[in-house]
Amino acid sequence: MLCIPFAGLLLCIAVMPLVKPEWWEKHQAHAVILWSLLFAIPFALFYGAPKAVETVLECLIGDYLTFIVLLFGLFCVAGNIKLEGSLVGNPKVNVIMLAVGTFFSSCIGTTGASMLFVRPIIQMNSWRKNKRHIMVFFIFLVSNIGGCLTPIGDPPLLMGFSRGVSFFWSMRLFPVLVLNMILLLTIFYHLDKKAYQKDITKGLMPEVKENEPLIRIKGAHNFLYIVMIVIAVILSGVLPKLSAFQNAAGEVIGIPIFKEVTLTVPAIIEIAIILLAALLSFKTTPKEVRVQNHFTWGAIQEVAVLFIGIFITMQPALMVLKSAGSGLGITEPFEMFWATGALSSFLDNTPTYLVFLTTAGAMHFTTGVATTLGVVPVKMLMAISCGAVFMGANTYIGNAPNFMVKSLSDENGINMPSFFGYIWWSLRYLIPVFIIDMIIFFL
Template structure:
């Protein structure tokens, strides 16, 4: 189909019914479900194109994101003027998209300058220790940063093993997902919550026990499985990686990691006043934080030995892909969030009722499983944002009397991103690196057999212990 005709058709659909506009922006009470078409189209594009049209997606994903962004913005401009559409974009960019991307850029750049050299031998105890270290790092330097630092040492340690697929699968479970549940640095959904007003250490307190349970059970299960496989396969094969003492190098990057944490904490505690930019009020401390992220990136690039990034096979492509796709996501989600804010008066009233109990109180089990289920196949960051708004969108209320609900949303988004390769960005990056290194990784549905057999029963226990009742 001609893209222009498709865009024109979506515009006409979105204009039915015609919207009303509140003083603060789009009034979700008068928007029909078809206003969500661009957001759904964006997410389906992310889920389907990499699997069915990989070559096309690699070369045109930015255009696809731009198409869906226009499909969301043009109806707003036609209905209420270009000024309203531009204000919506500026609001989203300044308060959510730019801080989100700059944090990921800083973590990605700093992590790319840290190299673990040497060759360990992949015994069950060594592998379990590596996975535990990676899971612990994930909440400090992010799941993407921890995964990129640790995956190559893990692969090198097991390149003499006859069976090593399970090592990478559990690496995805632990390092690329569950380990990032304790701070806003760990996983993108939690940073979005931080930008919305959730305290920095709120996830540390309220997700600590479920995280320890999941990480502990997975590490124990991995050790038992790896010990069984290790005992069966024997070790007559010569390790193809020459022995070399293990060392870690990164120079200034070791100082820049605490600098990132300090900048975030300071931005949340300092009140330097506010400025209004094209109708959006922005805290000066937040602007200073974003500028500091850029300075950290420059310092990392300037003072890291170039050989470090070469050893890590560092490339800007992953962060470029994230930037392109999330630009489309953050724009197309604008009318969706407006409808969610309308609650039972909006088009998403059935969804509101689905996550509410008979008395109208939140059904925390439903929040956990529905947020997690969607996070398994869509990106977990926008999924978190949707259900954060569905739960009321007030961070102070959610952190106090709504604490269990917010914990259920957060846990579902972070933990269940591990259910598929596309649930969280590092998953597919780890898959690609391992496959290129010769690991016979399972396909999309093969991986789901692993996650379904191991993770879903564990999530059932977590939901019963922490979110039932």
């Protein structure tokens, strides 16, 4: 019963933009408050008010705060970088841009790469009418799949790193990434070629920019601030393991908030560095760069409002998963791949990853990757990692950059698929690729 508010909020996100778009745009926050209260009040009746307050605060302080600050920082810094030039959107150029953005995701995170490349992709294809598929495959590749090679790429891998998985271990996923890129970019090229020919047939033509370089970067100094943010993310995984940030009991030190809820010192350091990077980015970049980027706060506001409700209302589902994870009978790599992926499509992929990593670590394997949770076989750890990172692409809420890319696309007049419409895209193009992954890598 306590999972109903989570399902209700997801249903609102899926249906209301279709049936009452203007109302939904104005009242998203009210819907989030309503469903959050419908979770919190019954939870308090069942477990007591102190437990309810502790659960909500643990979610907000322990998870949501660093999550939204990271998104905010990357959104601000990327908004102050302007990529321009004579490149125009056509199938070959779009394939190259998606490939480059996909590899960048492992270097600066899926959120950073999404915010850096989404505006140039939109601008390059602004002359085209048939272009929603470009942004859908952008979400598939840049916002999700590309983040699998390093702990910087996606938060689940960072959690693995903080629990003993070596920093460069996830480079083992390179063959899986390359295969997925080849398959998805091949599909994309044929889709884009057909759409491109339709646009040309209708008389649409790109503006020819003479005497312009292929690529020119305005606000290039902001890459230093992206590096600052990346360092902050790495520190968030490294500092809690240092004795200087632990008390005598081995717990991470911090500011007590309520009962067991603590804002840790490593989290404070991470937040401070990210906010400083965002501030410096705005202070050192001319306003005209943001004007040329059509920078607005709409996308980050929508993500901040909706995801605070998602984080709060999904707590019962995560509690059930944590308590029942070891009893699900999932013991094979391919089962871990689909179980982790299916839940990561709708729940936060970080705790989902940790649940199945903990489950695998408790199986008493003797060979594989040594973690603080136990030894996990290489193939099983690969399956859990790929499921968590890749299948966040299955829905708009599977990973935060998905919704940000959708919002920015909507702002720029691109008619993106609805919530269920997007799932239909993932069923047609992603799931067959994941089946191939399973057959080749996880059986």
